[in-house]
Amino acid sequence: MTDPLTNNLCTRLGIRVPVFGLAHRIEVAAAISRAGGLGVYAAARDGPSELEHKLRGLRQLCPDHPVGVDLLLPTGLPEHNTRESVAAALPQSHRDFVQELFARYQVPQATRGNFFSQYVRSQALFEEQVEAAVASGVEVFAAGVGTPPGVLRRARDAGQHTIALVGSVRHAQKALDAGAEILVAQGYDAGGHTGPIGTFTLVPQVVAAAQGQPVIAAGGIGTGAQVAASLALGAQGAWLGTLWLGTREHELPPALAAKLINARSEDTVITRAHSGKPCRVVRSAFSDEWERRGAPEPLEMPFQQALTGELLAAVEEHAIEPLMYEAAGQSVAWLRDIEPVANVMERLLRETRMALRSLTRYTE
Numbered sequence: 106m107t108d109p110l111t112n113n114l115c116t117r118l119g120i121r122v123p124v125f126g127l128a129h130r131i132e133v134a135a136a137i138s139r140a141g142g143l144g145v146y147a148a149a150r151d152g153p154s155e156l157e158h159k160l161r162g163l164r165q166l167c168p169d170h171p172v173g174v175d176l177l178l179p180t181g182l183p184e185h186n187t188r189e190s191v192a193a194a195l196p197q198s199h200r201d202f203v204q205e206l207f208a209r210y211q212v213p214q215a216t217r218g219n220f221f222s223q224y225v226r227s228q229a230l231f232e233e234q235v236e237a238a239v240a241s242g243v244e245v246f247a248a249g250v251g252t253p254p255g256v257l258r259r260a261r262d263a264g265q266h267t268i269a270l271v272g273s274v275r276h277a278q279k280a281l282d283a284g285a286e287i288l289v290a291q292g293y294d295a296g297g298h299t300g301p302i303g304t305f306t307l308v309p310q311v312v313a314a315a316q317g318q319p320v321i322a323a324g325g326i327g328t329g330a331q332v333a334a335s336l337a338l339g340a341q342g343a344w345l346g347t348l349w350l351g352t353r354e355h356e357l358p359p360a361l362a363a364k365l366i367n368a369r370s371e372d373t374v375i376t377r378a379h380s381g382k383p384c385r386v387v388r389s390a391f392s393d394e395w396e397r398r399g400a401p402e403p404l405e406m407p408f409q410q411a412l413t414g415e416l417l418a419a420v421e422e423h424a425i426e427p428l429m430y431e432a433a434g435q436s437v438a439w440l441r442d443i444e445p446v447a448n449v450m451e452r453l454l455r456e457t458r459m460a461l462r463s464l465t466r467y468t469e
């Protein structure tokens with residue numbers, strides 16, 4: 106018997122239920138797809154060779170279901186950026202501020218690098234990431250920030266379904282013009298880079314602008330009732346990020362997991378201190394310090410991440426609790442425990458079916 110939740114978009118993508126999940130762990134993305142949804146691996150923090158390796162791993166973990174890969178491709182970055190040239194452009198006042206944070210929170214130097222202490226975002230790096238993503242054979246290519254038409258065409262030519270995340274009708278139009286086949290309308294409530302329009306307001310406007318092309322709702326979704334509401338707003342699915350941070354497969358450091366479990370919706374803040382672009386994160390001493398009177402203005406992308414890369418690599422390695430944070434949406438209110446992806450999916454689907462059933466009383 107077919108699942109009543111299997112809609113046109115599910116059929117087109119070869120999935121059973123219209124629940125989409127973005128995660129930085131291949132184990133999470135694979136588990137979402139194995140549970141019937143579509144797991145999308147967020148690859149923006151991988152260098153090109155690591156990305157190839159991760160996408161091979163993703164396929165091995167999920168050989169029988171479609172999966173996706175997501176890249177951030179902002180325009181306007183220089184063609185090539187070396188760490189040296191970017192480092193030379195960092196103002197001394199900003200370097201001093203970061204050194205003060207090292208001292209105030211007694212952060213030892215990192216012994217291992219992370220993406221931001223090793224790479225600098227540039228068009229040349231994006232090109233290598235795109236090459237790895239398009240050649241990987243994963244079924245879905247998502248563009249998180251920026252929709253370069255040439256990249257979307259290459260993904261389509263490689264047989265991938267193309268998705269673009271948008272935060273306004275203007276972005277939606279641009280993404281459609283660039284050839285995106287499916288839109289994720291991501292509202293202000295969302296974790297990660299976010300625009301100023303709330304999910305409830307944004308989704309129906311993007312649905313109207315998309316003129317029949319499928320739209321998925323994102324931002325602040327943590328329950329099945331909200332998945333059902335997304336369908337009622339005209340979307341063909343719901344796309345979640347924050348909720349998966351609380352899954353066993355994500356293996357967050359315990360101190361960070363505790364911070365998220367204890368956070369309420371109002372404990373997330375939008376800050377440019379993370380990447381240089383407005384990004385919703387769980388509040389921490391890191392975001393507070395950049396808000397402090399006398400703190401410097403965060404730099405633009407890619408300079409802010411080059412500035413803070415070593416500090417944040419050290420914070421992660423040495424688990425410096427006050428400074429630990431992660432991108433998180435207002436949906437953090439529903440992240441209350443660490444449990445397997447399959448349980449989260451099972452609950453979401455049960456709640457979705459219940460919400461849809463309860464609405465029929467208005468039509469009988």
Ligand SMILES: Cc1cc2nc3c(=O)[nH]c(=O)nc-3n(C[C@H](O)[C@H](O)[C@H](O)COP(=O)(O)O)c2cc1C
Nearest residue numbers: 127147249295296297324325345346347432434436
């Ligand atoms: C930890 C985290 C990292 C994210 N990283 C990306 C990313 O790399 N690319 C992207 O397109 N979206 C990213 N997002 C945004 C998600 O794709 C999604 O739109 C958002 O999480 C939806 O709102 P929610 O967090 O309330 O579920 C991220 C979100 C979170 C929480």
